[in-house]
Amino acid sequence: MxxxxxxxxxxxxxxxxxxxxxxxxxxxxxxxxxxxxxxxxxxxxxxxxxxxxxxxxxxxxxxxxxxxxxxxxxxxxxxxxxxxxxxxxxTAGATSTLKLTELIRAIGTTDALIAAKPEDDAGNVDLF
CATH class of the missing domain: 1.10.287 (Helix Hairpins)
Structure with missing residues (x-):
C-alpha cells in the first residue's frame, strides 16, 4: 500500500x-x-x-x-x-466524506477539482 x-x-x-x-x-x-x-x-x-x-x-x-x-x-x-x-x-480526506456537491464547494478543500456527486446519494426530500 x-x-x-x-x-x-x-x-x-x-x-x-x-x-x-x-x-x-x-x-x-x-x-x-x-x-x-x-x-x-x-x-x-x-x-x-x-x-x-x-x-x-x-x-x-x-x-x-x-x-x-x-x-x-x-x-x-x-x-x-x-x-x-x-x-x-x-482537508482532502474530510472533503471526500461529503455527499452534497454544494457542501463540498462551500466547505471543502479550496483547490480540489470538484466532480459533481449524484445528489440522490445524499437522501431524498420527504414531503408529507
Missing amino acids: NFPQREDVLDQAERMTDVLVRIHAELEEIARRIDHNQAMIAKSTWNVGAADEDYVKAMQDADLSAQRIAGVAGFLRALGDASKPDWRIN
Whole structure:
C-alpha cells in the first residue's frame, strides 16, 4: 500500500483559519435558512397549528436548532480567531466524506477539482 509522503500531505495543507472561516459561513447560512423556513411555515400554518402542543414544540425546536447552529458557528469563528496563522491541515480526506456537491464547494478543500456527486446519494426530500 502506498501512503502519501509527509511532504505531499503538507503541500496540500491549507491554513486552519481558512477552513474554519468556510465552516463558520456555511453554518451561519444553515441557521439563516432554518429561521427563514420556520417563519414561512409558521406564517402559513400558525392559525391552525397554534392550538396543537406538538406543533408549538416543533416550531420551538426549529428555532432552538437555528440558535444552536449559529452558536457552533460562532464558536468555530472564535477558534479560528485564536488559531495561529501557521496552523495547517489537509482537508482532502474530510472533503471526500461529503455527499452534497454544494457542501463540498462551500466547505471543502479550496483547490480540489470538484466532480459533481449524484445528489440522490445524499437522501431524498420527504414531503408529507
